[in-house]
Amino acid sequence: MKSQGSITGLHWTMPEALLPEIPPHSVSITDFGAVEGGLADNTEAFRQAIEAVASAGGGRVVIPAGIWLTGPLKLTSRLELHTQAGSVVRFSKRFEDYPLIASQFEGKPSIRCQSPLDAEDAEHLAITGKGVFDGGGEAWRPVKRWKMTEKQWESLRSSGGIVDEAEGMWWPSAAAMEGAGRVERLLGEGKREASDFLPCRDYLRPNLLSFRRCSRILLDGPTFQNSAAWNLHPWASEHITIRNVTVRNPWFGQNGDGLDLDSCRYAVVEGCSFDVGDDAICVKSGKDEAGRALGMPSEYITVKHCTVYHGHGGFVIGSEMSGGVRRVHVADCTFMGTDIGLRFKSARGRGGVVEDIVIERIRMTDIAGEAISFHLFYEGVEGSGSARDERYPVTVETPVFRGIHIEDVACDGAEKAFLVNGLAEMPLEGVTVRGFTAASRQGVICHHVKRLTLEDVRLNTAEGPLVKLHQSRDAELVRLGGESGEPAGTMLAVSGDLSARIECRDPQTAPSLRNVTAAAGADVKAVRLS
Numbered sequence: 001m002k003s004q005g006s007i008t009g010l011h012w013t014m015p016e017a018l019l020p021e022i023p024p025h026s027v028s029i030t031d032f033g034a035v036e037g038g039l040a041d042n043t044e045a046f047r048q049a050i051e052a053v054a055s056a057g058g059g060r061v062v063i064p065a066g067i068w069l070t071g072p073l074k075l076t077s078r079l080e081l082h083t084q085a086g087s088v089v090r091f092s093k094r095f096e097d098y099p100l101i102a103s104q105f106e107g108k109p110s111i112r113c114q115s116p117l118d119a120e121d122a123e124h125l126a127i128t129g130k131g132v133f134d135g136g137g138e139a140w141r142p143v144k145r146w147k148m149t150e151k152q153w154e155s156l157r158s159s160g161g162i163v164d165e166a167e168g169m170w171w172p173s174a175a176a177m178e179g180a181g182r183v184e185r186l187l188g189e190g191k192r193e194a195s196d197f198l199p200c201r202d203y204l205r206p207n208l209l210s211f212r213r214c215s216r217i218l219l220d221g222p223t224f225q226n227s228a229a230w231n232l233h234p235w236a237s238e239h240i241t242i243r244n245v246t247v248r249n250p251w252f253g254q255n256g257d258g259l260d261l262d263s264c265r266y267a268v269v270e271g272c273s274f275d276v277g278d279d280a281i282c283v284k285s286g287k288d289e290a291g292r293a294l295g296m297p298s299e300y301i302t303v304k305h306c307t308v309y310h311g312h313g314g315f316v317i318g319s320e321m322s323g324g325v326r327r328v329h330v331a332d333c334t335f336m337g338t339d340i341g342l343r344f345k346s347a348r349g350r351g352g353v354v355e356d357i358v359i360e361r362i363r364m365t366d367i368a369g370e371a372i373s374f375h376l377f378y379e380g381v382e383g384s385g386s387a388r389d390e391r392y393p394v395t396v397e398t399p400v401f402r403g404i405h406i407e408d409v410a411c412d413g414a415e416k417a418f419l420v421n422g423l424a425e426m427p428l429e430g431v432t433v434r435g436f437t438a439a440s441r442q443g444v445i446c447h448h449v450k451r452l453t454l455e456d457v458r459l460n461t462a463e464g465p466l467v468k469l470h471q472s473r474d475a476e477l478v479r480l481g482g483e484s485g486e487p488a489g490t491m492l493a494v495s496g497d498l499s500a501r502i503e504c505r506d507p508q509t510a511p512s513l514r515n516v517t518a519a520a521g522a523d524v525k526a527v528r529l530s
Contacts, residue, residue, distance in 0.1 A: 010327075010329060010358055011356075012327050012356065014300055014302060014327070014329060015266055015300050016266070017239050017240060017241050017266045017267060017268045017302075018216050018239040018266070019216065019218055019239075019241055020078070020080070020123075020124035020125055020126050020216040020217065020218050021078070021124055021216070022058060022059065022060060022078060022079070022080045022124060022126055023056070023057055023058040023059045023078060024059065024060075025053060025056045025057070025058065025059030025060070026059055026060040026061075026062060027049050027052055027053060027059070027060070027061055027062065028049070028061075028062040028063075028064060029042065029045050029046055029049045029061060029062070029063055029064070029068065030045075030064060031049065032044075032045040032046075032048040032049050032052070033045045033048075034046070034049075034068060036064070036065075036066025036067055036068055037066070037067055038067035038068075038069050038088075038090055039069065040069060041069055041070065041071070041092070042068050042069055042070045043070045043071035043073075043092075043097070045070075046061075046070050046073055047073075047074075049061045050073065050074070050075065050076060050079060053076075053078075053079055054076045054077070054078075054079065057078065058077065058078025058079060058124065059078070059079070059080070060079075060080040060081075060082050061079065061080070061081050061082065062082050062084065063081065063082065063083045063084060063087045063089060063129070063131055064084050064087060065084050065085065065086030065087050066086070066087060066088070067088045067090060068087065068088065068089050068090065069090050069091075069092065070089060070090075070091060070092065071091070071092045071094075071097040071098070071116075072091065072092075072097065072098055072099075072114045072115060072116045072117075072118055072206070073116065073117055073118065074114075074118050074119070075117065075118065075119040075122060075125055075211075076119075076122055077122045077123050077124055077125070078123070078124040079122075079124070079125060079126070080125075080126035080127070080128060081126070081127045081128070081129075082126075082128050082129045083127075083128070083129035083130060083131025083132070083133075083221075083222050084129055084130070084131060085129070085130040085131070086130075086131070087129070087130075087131035087132070088131065088132045088134060089131065089132065089133045089134065090134045090136060091116040091133075091134065091135050091136045091208075092136065093136040093138075093139035093140075095113070095139075095140075095201055095202055096201075098113035098114050098201070098206055099113070099114050099194075100112070100113060100114070100194040100195070100197055100198065100201060100204065101113075101114050101118075101194060102194065103115075103210060103212065104210075104212060104233075104235045104236075104262070105207070105229070105230075106287060106320060107262070107284060107285075107286045107287025107288070107290065107291050107320030107322065108286070108287050108288075108290045108291075109290065110204075111192075111194050111196075111197045111204060112204045112205070112206055112207075112210075113201060113204050113205065113206040113228075114206060115206040115207050115208060115209060115210035115233075116133070116135055116206065116208055116209070117133065117208060117209040117210070118209075118210050118211075119210075119211045119212070119214050120211075120212045120213060120214070121212070121213050121214070122211070122214045122215075123214060123215040123216050124215075124216050125211065125214060125216070125217050125218070126217075126218040126219075126220070127218070127219050127220075127222060128218065128219075128220045128221050128222070129221050129222055130221055130222065131222050131223070132222065132223040132225065133208065133209075133222060133223070133224050133225070134225055134226045135206075135208040135224075135225070135226045135227040135228055135231075136226060136228070137205075137208075137226045137227050137228040137229075137249070137250075137253060137256075138226065138250075139172060139228075140172060140176075140202075140205045140206075140228035140229075141172075141205065141228060141229075141253055141254050141255075141256075142169050142170060142171050142172075142176065142177075142254050143156060143169070143170045143252055143254065144168060144169055144252065144254070145168035145169065145170070146168065147251075147252035148252055153170075156170050157170065160172075161173065162174050162177055164177055172202060173202045175199065175200065175201070175202040175203065176202035176203045177203075178203075179200040179202060179203020179204065180203065182199060182200045182203070183197065183200050183203065183204075186200070205228040205229040205255070206228050206229065207227060207228070207229050207230040207231065207232075207233040208224055208226075208227035208228070208229075208230070208231045208232065209224065209231065209232045209233060209234075210233050210235070211233070211234045211235070211237055212235045212236060212237070213235075213236045213237060214234065214237040215237060215238050215239050216238075216239045217234060217237060217239065217240045217241065217242075218241045218242075219232070219241070219242045219243070219245050220241070220242075220243050220244055220245070221244050221245065222245055222246075223245070223246040223247075223248065224245060224246070224247050224248075225246075225247070225248035225249065226248070226249060226250070227249055227253075227256065229254075229255045229256075229257075230255060230256075230257040230260050230278075231247050231249060231256070231257060231258050231259065231276065232247065232258065232259045232260065233257075233259075233260045233262060234260075234261060234262065234264050234267075235262045235263060235264070236262070236263045236264070236294070236296055237264050238264060238265045238266050238267075239266045239267075240261070240264055240266065240267040240268070241267070241268045241270075242259065242267070242268070242269045242270070242272060243268070243269070243270040243271050243272065244270075244271045244272065245272050245273075246272070246273045246274075246275075247259060247272065247273070247274045247275070247276060247280075248274075248275050248276065249275075249276040249277045249278075250277055251275075251276070251277045251310050252277055253276070253277030253278070254277070254278075255278055256276050256277030256278045257276065257278045257279050257280075257282055258274040258276040258278075258279070258280040258281060258282070258308075258311060259272075259274070259280070259281050259282060260279075260282045260283075260284055261282065261283050261284070261298055261301060262284040262285065262286070262298065262320070263284070263285045263286055263291075263294060263296040263297070263298055263323055264298050264301070265297075265298065265299045265300050265301075266300050267300070267301045267302070268301075268302045268304075269281060269301075269302070269303045269304070269306060270302075270303075270304050270305055270306070271304075271305045271306065272306045272307075273306070273307050273308075273309070274306065274307070274308045274309065274311060275308070275309040275310050275311075276310060276311045277310075277311075277312075278311065278312050279311055279312045279313040279316040279343065280308040280310075280311035280312075280313060280314055280315070280316070280335075280338065281303055281306060281308065281314065281315045281316065282313075282316045282317075283298045283301060283316070283317045283321075283325050283328060284298065284317075284318065284320040284321060284325075285297050285298045285320065285321050285322060285323030285324055285325055285352065286320055286321075286322045286323040287319075287320040287322055287350065288322055288349050288350060288351070288397075289322075290322070291320060291321070291322025291323045291350070291351075291352065292322045292323065292351050292352065292396060294323055295323055296323050297323050297324035297325060297326055297352075298321075298323070298324070298325045298326075298328075299324075299325070299326045299327045299328075300327050301327070301328045301329070302328075302329050302330075302331075303315060303328075303329070303330045303331070303333065304329075304330070304331045304332050304333070305331075305332050305333070306333045306334075307333070307334045307335075307336070308333070308334070308335045308336070308338055309336055309337060310336075310337050310338060311335075311338045311339070312338070312339045312340065312343070313338060313339065313340045313341070313342075313343030313373075314333065314335030314338045314340070314341045314342065314343070314362075314364070315330050315333065315335075315341075315342055315343070315359070315362075316340075316343040316344070316345070317343075317344045317345075317354055317357070318343075318344060318345040318346045318350075318354070318378065319345040319346050319347060319350065319378040320350070321346055321350060321352045321354055321399065322350045322351050322352040322399075323352055324352045324353045324354065324355075325352070325353075325354045325355075325357075326353070326354070326355050326356045326357075327356045328356070328357045328358070329358050329359075330342075330357075330358070330359040330360070330362070331359070331360050331361050331362075332360075332361045332362075333361075333362050333363075334362075334363045334364070335362070335363075335364045335365075335367065336364070336365045336366060337365070337366045337367075337368075338364075338367060338368070339367070339368045339369050340367065340368075340369045340370050340371075340373045341362065341364045341367050341370070341371045341372060341373075341409075341411060341414070342359060342362065342371070342372045342373070342406065342409075343370075343373050343375075344373065344374045344375070344401060344404075345373075345374075345375045345376070345378040346375075346376050346378060346399040346401070347376065347377060347378045347399070348376075348392060348397060348398065348399070348423065349397050350397065350399045351395075351396045351397045351398060351399060352399055352400070353399075353400040353401075353402070354399070354400065354401045354402070354404075355400070355401075355402050355403040355404075356403050357403070357404045357405070358405045358407075359404075359405070359406045359407070359409075360405075360406070360407045360408050360409075361407075361408045361409075362406075362408070362409045362410075363409075363410050363411075364409070364410070364411040364412070364413075364414070365411070365412045365413055366412070366413045367411060367413060367414040367415070368414075368415065369414070369415050369416065370414060370415065370416045370417070370418065370419040371409070371411035371414040371416070371417050371418065371438050371440065372406065372409070372417070372418045372419070372433070372436075373416075373418075373419045373420075374401060374419070374420045374421065374422065374428055374431075375419070375421045376399060376401070376421060376422055376423050376426075376428075377421055377423075387421035387422075387447045387448075388424070389424050389448075389471060389496075390424060391424040391425045392423075392424075392425050393425070394425050394426060398423070398425065398426050399423070399426070400426055400429075401422075401428050401429070402428070402429040402430045402431075403429075403430045404428075404430065404431045404432070405431075405432045405434075406431075406432065406433045406434070406436070407432075407433075407434040407435050408434075408435045409433075409435070409436045409437070409438075410436075410437045410438070411437070411438040411439070411440065412438075412439050413439055413440070414438060414439070414440040414441075415440060415441050415442065416440055416441070416442045416443070416445060417436070417438035417440040417442070417443050417444055417459055417461070418433065418436070418438075418443070418444040418445070418446070419444075419445050419446075420445070420446040420447060420448070420449050421447050421448075422446075422447055422448030422449055423448060424448055424471065427448040427449055427450040427471075427472070428448065428449045428450070428452075429449075429450045429451055430450075430451045431449065431451070431452050431453070432452075432453040432455070433452075433453070433454050433455070433457065434453070434454075434455040434456055434457075435455070435456045435457075436454075436456070436457045436458070437457075437458045437459075438458075438459050438460070439459075439460040440459065440460070440461055440462075441461065441462045441463060442461055442462075442463060442464050443459045443461045443464060443465065443466040443467055443468075444457070444459070444466065444467040444468065445468045445470075446467075446468065446469050446470065446472050447470045447471060447472070448470070448471050448472065449469070449472040449475065450472070450473055450474055451474045451475075452469075452472060452474070452475040452476070453475070453476045453478070454467065454475075454476070454477045454478070454480055455476075455477075455478040455479060455480075456478065456479050457477075457479075457480050457481075458481060458482065459481075459482060460482060461482075464490075464493075465490040465491060465492060465493040465517070466480060466481070466482070466490070466491050466492065467480065467491065467492045467493070468492075468493045468494075468495070469492070469493070469494050469495070469499060469502060470494075470495045470496045470499070471495075471496035471497075471498045471499055472494075472496070472498075472499055472502070473498060473499060473500040473501050473502070473526075474500075474501045474502075475501070475502045475503070476502075476503050476505070477492070477502070477503065477504045477505070478504075478505045478506065479505070479506050480504065480506065481506070490515050490516075490517055491504070491515050491516065492504065492515075492516045492517070492527065493516075493517045493518075493519065494516070494517070494518050494519075494522045494524070494526060494527055495518070495519045495521065495522045496521055496522055497521035497522065499522045499523075499526050500526045501526065501528075502526055502527045502528070503527075503528045503529075503530065504516075504527065504528070504529050504530070505530050516529070
């Protein structure tokens with residue numbers, strides 16, 4: 001398998017992502033007694049097939065057409081799982097089939113149930129073909145009442161499990177419902193062994209795929225769906241190629257992320273389709289002190305020609321980014337019906353630096369929230385923090401976002417075109433948005449930004465000014481206006497006593513750009529028209 005070529009044209013050179021090298025040896029799971037149909041447990045047949053290939057120095061394990069039931073699979077180096085068209089691998093819904101292991105989840109070391117597709121310290125791994133891997137997530141996931149229709153909710157309740165009436169949440173068991181509190185108590189008591197957490201197993205949902213400290217990974221062709229938690233999670237890994245895959249989770253699935261590249265480098269994600277219940281394509285690098293201690297940034301990542309049909313965010317950085325994220329290129333992607341299009345999120349306590357991000361040629365439709373969002377108050381429950389002007393001391397726990405370039409983006413339908421909630425003590429810095437067209441209820445709203453460039457931005461808004469800048473400075477607005485090229489109502493509203501050096505330039509329509517307002521301590525002299 002050849003490597004992906006390097007990318008030039010950025011202000012850095014993107015190194016190639018090396019592909020795995022798999023020996024030609026091949027076996028079928030049926031050679032080891034696997035029985036299709038979805039009733040027989042084929043865990044032992046899969047194990048023997050993988051072991052036979054490993055003993056031969058590597059090779060391919062073929063999964064023929066059919067429905068194959070199995071427990072979790074431990075993958076080894078120089079292994080390709082090849083799914084033929086018509087094959088469906090269904091993972092067991094028996095919690096006892098999943099041993100507890102030391103793993104990673106949501107940016108920290110964690111005891112979790114072993115993932116259905118699990119690898120650690122392996123290299124040259126491939127999962128290919130046209131088959132389907134189904135994680136059986138409905139057996140594991142809690143479900144919020146408000147995310148379901150009345151009929152769906154009643155059907156879920158009648159299936160068993162237990163309902164937390166106060167929270168409006170269905171759980172598969174009482175142990176799962178009580179798991180969060182038990183885990184917190186065990187950690188507080190200094191418990192760290194997997195056996196200590198056996199009473200919490202129902203709560204410790206596995207990601208569908210977990211590759212930890214692996215190298216030269218290829219996912220090409222299959223569908224990965226219905227995960228108990230996150231779907232695809234490479235962690236602390238390098239040389240990753242993910243192409244032509246379909247990632248699906250029900251939209252009500254709790255923690256149903258599509259792809260989480262976590263402290264990874266040299267990655268290419270190309271030609272993939274996502275329809276999930278949480279963020280779709282995510283880049284992360286650990287959470288808070290654990291992420292900073294690991295100190296492994298996600299870097300040299302390319303995402304291109306991908307489509308997201310549903311998700312909390314189309315392309316996302318954070319909120320776990322404490323090890324840093326840098327040198328990321330996203331291009332030629334389409335987001336339809338996501339909550340947010342391009343989503344950047346963090347919070348005080350994270351630390352870490354996000355920089356050198358280039359995003360271009362993005363198309364969006366029917367975005368429920370913001371087309372582009374930077375939210376550095378992602379804290380509390382479900383990221384419930386809101387922007388505030390209070391300044392905190394700058395420490396290693398202060399997240400930094402800088403050097404971000406977004407160009408050639410179109411959005412037909414959103415609540416807000418562009419939202420920035422930056423930190424007072426560490427404003428978002430060095431952000432360029434060029435060639436941005438959006439139809440939205442509100443336009444650009446920026447709090448605490450330094451060195452912002454908006455160039456060739458055309459907005460069709462239903463209310464408010466085209467641009468609101470609060471406590472922002474050194475901003476350049478070039479050829480900014482409504483969809484037709486003319487300003488729509490008030491062009492610019494500036495607030496905050498720190499707002500300064502805001503320049504509006506449009507040589508063709510300069511006389512009409514004088515609809516500028518200043519409020520909340522701002523001086524209209526902070527704005528220069530030319």
